[in-house]
Amino acid sequence: MSLRKGSGPPRDNDSAYLLDVHRRAVPGRDTMRRYADADEVDLCIVGAGAGGSVLAQRLARRGWRIVILESGPFWDPDRDWVSDEAGQHKLYWTAPRVIGGGDPVELGKNNSGHGVGGSMVHYAGYAPRLHPSDFRTRTLDGVGADWPIAYEDLRDHYRRVEAELPVAGQDWPWGDPHSYPHAPHPISAAADRARRGALAAGIQTRVGPVAIPNGTFGNRPHCIYRGFCLQGCKVNAKASPLVTHLPDAIAHGVEVRADSHAVRVEVDGTGTRCTGVTYASGGTLHTQRAALVAVCGYAIETPRLLLNSAGPAWPEGLGNREDQVGRNVMVQGAPQVAGRFPEPLRQYKAPPPEICSEQFYETDPARGFARGFSIQTVGPLPIAWAEHVLADGHWGHALREYMRDYNHWTTLGALAELLPRPGNRVTLADELDDHGLPVARMDYTQGENDRANIAAAKATLECIWEAAGAQDTLTIDRYAHLVGGCRMGTDAATSVVDADHAVWGMANLLIADGSVLPTQGAANPALTIMALSSRLAERLAAGRVRPAPARTAAA
Template sequence: MKKPNLKDRKFGADEVDICIVGAGAAGGVLAHDLAKTGLSVVLIEAGPFWDPQNDFASDELAMSTLGWEDTVLVTGATPLTMGQNNTGRGVGGGTVHFTGVFLRFHESDFKVKTRDGVADDWPISYSDLAPYYDRLEKEIAVSGPKHFPWGQFHGPYPYPEREPTSTNAMLFRQGCEKLGVKSTVTPLAIISAPFDGRPPCINRGFCNQGCMPNSKFSTLIQHIPKAIGYGAEVLSDCMVTQIEVDDRSGRVTGVVFVHDGVEYRQKSKVVILANFVVQMPRLLLASTTAKYPQGLANSSGLVGKGIMPHSSQDVYARFDQEVRLYKGTPVLASTLDFYETDKQRGFVRGYTIHAHGSRPVAMARGIANSAKLWGLGLRQMMLDFNYYARATLVGEVLPDLANTVTLADEQDEYGLPRPIVTFSYGQNDQKLIDHGVAKMKEILSAAGGKPEYVTQDTAHLMGGCRMGNDPETSVTDQWGRTHDHENLYLAGAPLFVTGGGTNPTATVMALAARTADHLIAEAKRGMLGQLTR
């Protein structure tokens, strides 16, 4: 691990142009784009600066440290599993442990209110993000099919699709084929051929434990090293505990952060929070002043409201022949045939299904927990580990203002209130899950398997600081600028108005790149962090 040198900070007491909190998918892209244009950038990250070849291991248990393990309190009818399930910690953030699935949202995702009469529309549309999806897919050499059957982008992807795939992916596609369901090799941010000094994937299979050969993209190995090359400073192992604001002007002045028990400050013309769905509302809500007793950026009262995971049930089906779920990249085949609203199904919105590999800990833990299988039953089931195939749902969950991040009385080691994450599924969500689970069972049955276990799970997090045009019903504008503070920006998944029915990383990065372009344009006209002269 690289250690930050706090004694000799690059910018020290100087005010920088840009201070970014959180070095994940969004923060990495922002640091890269803004440093490249010549702005002075400091990127502050709570976790370590990983060295993949020495800090990572091919081991599920040892690599749980890639998740945000600091305790989050959870409640609601269906309390969320946190940590590595949805939140990264360390430089690269969630991109270090994500499966590499790199799919765009569809046009319909930005117009849910208009099309389906529920939730809200985004203040932007697909066409606003399309150029950024284009750019990012090339920038990280997404490897995918020549033709992609769904949504607005039909390929070809910059790099060829992954080949060979895996037994699990091939069985899944055979099942789809028998049912007349379209399927494809999944577009992945995992390279199929050499790119930018990185070797192609070796099918090691531990994408969720951190890629060791550097074949999977992460901002840890892609955007952040380049950002440093352009002059950005990365302060890892530094926990931001407060955003400082001038009560008279409403402008933020910088952040307070702690390293090894010592408090430091970074002054900045613009502060961008890119610290994800739980820590972002927590930091805003905890940064109170006399003028802002409800926390920063919170005149709407919506900071921390409307968080959304994806429903992510798994179906395990037993086959007569070996499948060997551990072999190779976990996600290599997908269908988005059930993505768009179909009124006949009795619910709105839709989902993606992936063929999804697994390793022993995830499989045993998931089935033990959901099926309450233990003792002899669990041990005998796991003796057939190699005979199971698995499919996984990524289902849209509608935003509900009752699903929240709030502050607890209990404090953490920094004296900050711990976050409470409240989550319950709604009726539409539950109907969607039932449909998706039935469909996964059909597909694996058609492939010759016998569905035996369904595990209850969620993936990803979005929302909680949603973007919009009306300051009364949203936290930021369409660029991520908070309605309440002209030089405080928010970036990444918390801005999502709705969650879409597929993996969010491509959209998180596209949104961040769009905010970066906006800031670059503002800087060019001398208006960085200023609405009026």
């Protein structure tokens, strides 16, 4: 395995070779196949992010005729993106949403995406797998929910997606031990401080797993270590569906219809079959006909689209007969603690994802709570660093002083697994958006286990900086990632989709995005979302899913 590191293209995905070496835009966009609204395509996908893009790429190679509707623009990174923190707000879903509950979750820039590529365009690039235990937390720990599938159902798809992104990192000792296709990147002084602090505190770390090639990978340029991963990679080095799956999908006949905002899934008179998706584009409504529909709009917009698709057969919202749509939406507790050191470390350089520890990922009965957290380096740019300083209680001259001290700091973040709770839910608010549709409301409240987990994570980060000899620390409480809301399960009373992502009660409606996750582990969700779509596509192509379209071409 190690002899092959950095070499060997992925099978059945030519995206990296289809990209232009010197231009970042996806080639072939102008000559992309187009479908008429009235043409019943095999599959209409809502959302060109992690879930939708992988599903499209896989099935296009099996001859399926596919349209992806994407609310946001089709980015040309050369022309549309700036190498700047404030200038990239366009990558976020900034349409109105309402937040409530006991511990409201701020939305927008940290946990949403808008435009072709979805939120992976601006994720840090961490691509860890879930652990096998994540699929059985109810059985093992008496909390959360068991998945209707097991880790083993995803293992091959994890491997396959890791080869496609590709993922760089050291051999991974945690969860199901595994290797990565590319060797780890060099780490910065800021991350090395964290690594040495962890060593001194008796905590194991590893470099990676980061979805940035480290070596030759088709026409993707090497990383230039500029540190703007969260602002969209203008280099095309960091993986996102825009560079990893959509070029191949388009080359195999997928139409990515950007600036097309889905407003409802259309259902026929029987109430069990959908017939297409109505979307707003250019100021008018259109309906794309489809034999099969896959909603891939993520944890807020997927439940919202289902609820906004209420009709005679589904008065409470499509798929919501059992009042499950939008429930069990989850975020991870993501506190960050920064440490201060005598020499400048310049934490803005190099990708923010560099080293991780999953030593505290699993349940440890001695800690008094179930499940755990992971630890990762982060690299806040000036605005994010200012929010960090503000959160520690500083303003005015004190805030300016900590800001001037920016280059002496390095930052660690935790991802604490927060448990699914039915009361944490996406619903519709009274407020309407620009299309005249009710906006989403997200209510979120932590449980006691959640609070204990976050507190333990923060204490561990502080312990690392103390062991590293930090002169001062600053702490911010925050959340990261959004999953759940349309979870998969074994019965309609407690879930929205079955193990094949099919909405209970519907013959041809799928959900393939982060909203189907029953639990979230302490891992960044992107790789798992892609692996789930990869598995679903394999089953659809093999005809093993009940609602397979009638007109599938021979593979």
